[in-house]
Amino acid sequence: MLKDLITPQNANAFVGKLGDILVKAIDQPLEYAINWGRLWSLWPVHIETACCSVEFGAASSPRYDVERFGIIEAFGSLRQCDLVVVQGTITRKMAPRLRLVYDQMPEPKYVIAMGACAITGGLYFDSYNVLPGIDGVLPVDVYVPGCPPRPETLIQGCILLQEKIKRMKVR
Amino acid sequence: MSDSDTSIQETETKPVVENQQELPKFEKDHSDKITAKFGSKTEIAFVKPDRIRVNVKKEDILDVASFLRDELNYDHAESVTGVDFPADKEIEVVYHLGSYTDPQLNRQVLSLATRAPREDDPKPGNDSTKLPSLREIFYSVEFHERECFEMLGVFFEGHPDNRRLLLPEDWADLPPLRKDFAIKGR
């Protein structure tokens, strides 16, 4: 009688139902675990644009120490990084290259716009060569205002990004 | 060589005319050597402590520059600046020359200025805004002249590499530092 029950159609339905139950049981903690892994090891690309790069460098210094959050500037290639911190003014000459850098990073990737120049063009809003903000080029996750933002502000921006990642869907 | 305003303002830019006895001695001797050799081809615009300015026409600038390098021991150019005077229809290029080797000239910066005609509607490649390049005489002006070329549109004849340096590759507008190029909203 058992052999009559296990037909191909029944087996498909059974596996499908089992999959649904498993997804409901494990998905939530699995997502939590994956997101936990991601947000404590954000590796930024080495893309030090203009003025704000000095404060980003100061954030990596022993006093503010952004490495304790896992944000280590990995000095390999950008193919293994997942965070782009756009530090400063992006000019018209640099914009296509910035997009090229962003496209080469593997998923999942996040963007922090640091400094007033990256948000809206800042002090250089009327210059002939400056983009008024990088919103047209990259999808930005967190905006960190300031000119330049203090390292503590940048760290708060990174923590905000971590909060955002916690709530993201993994797939 | 002042702007095209009234003659009252002309004397303001030429302190040489106003108070002759207050000119600093070393700089006056220095500028006298230049006028002794070139006479009316050069014009000493001012003689201030540590700063002398010589205006030449573009045909004579190579001779004057060679004289400055060989006889007066100026060995490098600190910067090359282009200034746009649309009222005079001219673009002025100022070379600031200094000397590392001559201890008496360590404080001096000599401004060598020349003017190029300017057209209101420039056709790139065919206009008359050309100046001879000083790269053979002062090698250090190489990148400065390239920047002056792209920012003001002054073509330097004899420069091996008149290319853009700072502007984006697809810049198709007027040279930015000209006065008729207005930035947005102003």
Place this chain on the structure above:
Amino acid sequence: MTARLPPGLQLEKVDDRIMTLNVGPQHPGSGHMRLIIKVDGDYIVSCDPDPGYVHRGEEKMAEYRNYITNIPHLERPVIHDSCNILYPYCLGVEELLGLEVSERAKYVRVIASELNRFTYTLYWLAIYGIFLGHSTMFMWPAGDRELAIDLLEKLTGARVTHSYFVPGGVRNDLPANFEDVCLRQINYLEKRLKAYADIFYDNPILIARTEKTGVLSREDAIRLGTTGTVLRASGVDYDVRTKEPYDVYDELDVHTNVLKNGDSYDRSKTPWLDMLESCNIIRQALEKMPKSGSVRVKLKPNPKGGNDEVYKRVESGRGSLGAYIVSRSKPEPYRVKLSVGSFRNLICMPYLLKGEKLGNMPAVYWSLNYWPVEADR
């Protein structure tokens, strides 16, 4: 060649031996600057620098703002050395407007300028360490730099973009008790600087990597018109603070450090020696400063210069920084040109990198004290 290229790029066939390498705008270094290098195996055949990725049009913007509102954006090319880049501009505007600066303001300016030399050079040393893979040499200067930034924050209120120098003096006077705190921190900083010799300058790996690479002879340094530490490492004794003293440098005892060889090792050592010299200058200035006095001149609104021009220069961390200001009886300057040390030293790059091995490129490139944002203005 089966993958499709993104739009805007094309393939070209070049030489079979010579390969074009883009040390592109994004590189594990600092700042956006491209070097188009042609290599033959491991040797660099030619190098073509391509700056301009951070060109923000400072000089054009300066023509639309008046003399005082020009200050915040003219200090942005080198924000951690912002006092030194405003210095020649303020000196020039003071000459154009005919302003007299008080003694005390001059001494305060000298102190702020030398403190900025610390913040700039320590950041440069930190990045130099990272370039060569010496991460302790990143952490030590980056941490010690915070001491100098603390002093500047007490003095001006901001960490980096100080906007402290104005035509006529400085914005505000020294806070109470500043002299004692400054002396203590400078003494401690000097001890820390001397410790760098143990980990960096006497380090056999650094010596092996940088000695005899990128040699710039004395005649070439003069002919190419280099400036600053690049010039002094090649044997030319020229420092604007001693040759054409501005403010109160003629009353202070400044010793110029000149090294003979002109290779990357000397170019990396000269800024460190200059920093040790800055400690002495700050101590002398604190001693000789007049104890009281005003530090700022009250200006009329919208001051105008006459029909005049002025060229002033100052010694910054990268070399002699000059400001050429042309004024024509309006509240805005007619033309402002900053002649910066990084742009003047740019010509060394194609000159020195030709014939070098590719592995030596980071050491030579960063030893030229090139800050891309400043060169592009």
